[in-house]
Amino acid sequence: MGTGRKARINGTGIIMLKFYHFKTLDSTNDKAKEFVKDGNLVVVSDRQLKGKGRFDRKWSSGLGGLYMTIGLKVDSLDNIGYLTFIASIAAAKTINKLAKLDSKVKWPNDVLVDGKKICGILTETISTKENYAFVGVGLNVNQERFPKNIANKTVSLFSKTNKKYNIEKISKLIIKEFKNLFQYYKNKDYQKIIKIWKENSHTLGKEIKVKSVSGTFTGKAVDVDKDCNLVLRLKNGKKKKIVEGDIFHNF
Ligand code: BTN
Numbered sequence: 001m002g003t004g005r006k007a008r009i010n011g012t013g014i015i016m017l018k019f020y021h022f023k024t025l026d027s028t029n030d031k032a033k034e035f036v037k038d039g040n041l042v043v044v045s046d047r048q049l050k051g052k053g054r055f056d057r058k059w060s061s062g063l064g065g066l067y068m069t070i071g072l073k074v075d076s077l078d079n080i081g082y083l084t085f086i087a088s089i090a091a092a093k094t095i096n097k098l099a100k101l102d103s104k105v106k107w108p109n110d111v112l113v114d115g116k117k118i119c120g121i122l123t124e125t126i127s128t129k130e131n132y133a134f135v136g137v138g139l140n141v142n143q144e145r146f147p148k149n150i151a152n153k154t155v156s157l158f159s160k161t162n163k164k165y166n167i168e169k170i171s172k173l174i175i176k177e178f179k180n181l182f183q184y185y186k187n188k189d190y191q192k193i194i195k196i197w198k199e200n201s202h203t204l205g206k207e208i209k210v211k212s213v214s215g216t217f218t219g220k221a222v223d224v225d226k227d228c229n230l231v232l233r234l235k236n237g238k239k240k241k242i243v244e245g246d247i248f249h250n251f
Contacts, residue, residue, distance in 0.1 A: 014183050017042045026050040029136040032071035036132050044068045064142035066167050070135045077125050081228030084109050084123045085197045087135045090177035091119045099157050104202030107230045112202050116155040212245025
């Protein structure tokens with residue numbers, strides 16, 4: 001078992017989360033999977049050696065970033081997309097309140113500031129006799145520079161405001177926002193989550209390109225449906241439902 005510092009986060013929220021802090025982990029998502037049978041939890045690490053993003057991509061995870069996973073027992077894995085939405089909205093709200101920035105959510109799992117990525121969410125699941133969701137949040141906080149391959153499309157709170165931030169405080173603020181929004185998930189008020197996501201969206205209304213396993217499509221992002229899928233209006237006027245993939249705004 002791990003040696004992380006443990007505490008319990010109380011509050012007004014509908015979930016109790018045990019808090020684990022580590023100096024170094026391979027991935028907070030993987031550590032959360034080890035511990036979740038003991039109850040819902042948050043795992044934070046100062047850095048990750050094998051931080052991962054969607055589609056098995058590497059997530060740059062040096063000191064100065066926030067690497068956090070919320071691990072939850074859930075009734076079903078059918079509505080997991082809402083947890084990704086909740087986490088990205090929680091991160092965006094925290095960024096905006098704390099750093100006075102105007103961050104927006106990008107479908108399906110990013111937070112952008114001025115069109116550049118500041119935060120990504122990786123939600124993974126385990127289904128045995130019970131179902132678990134692991135919502136991993138990677139937020140660029142105090143990093144002064146990034147690896148060459150991502151430097152021109154990535155920002156941190158520091159690079160945008162020239163200030164350094166207390167990472168533990170940010171993790172607590174995001175969890176507070178997450179808990180507030182989680183009440184809608186618990187009450188199955190998914191429309192409310194979609195509504196708030198839309199209010200904070202960078203994607204909707206823009207001409208975009210989508211690269212997905214089923215092909216590449218261009219069109220206008222016109223909606224997000226009740227299952228968190230993106231709705232694209234193609235050049236021929238037809239609507240196309242996008243279930244997964246990467247989207248690009250400048251192409
Ligand atoms: C993405 O943009 O593709 C998602 C990136 C998610 C990164 C976070 S950092 C904390 C958690 N642990 C991981 O290994 N990944 C997620």
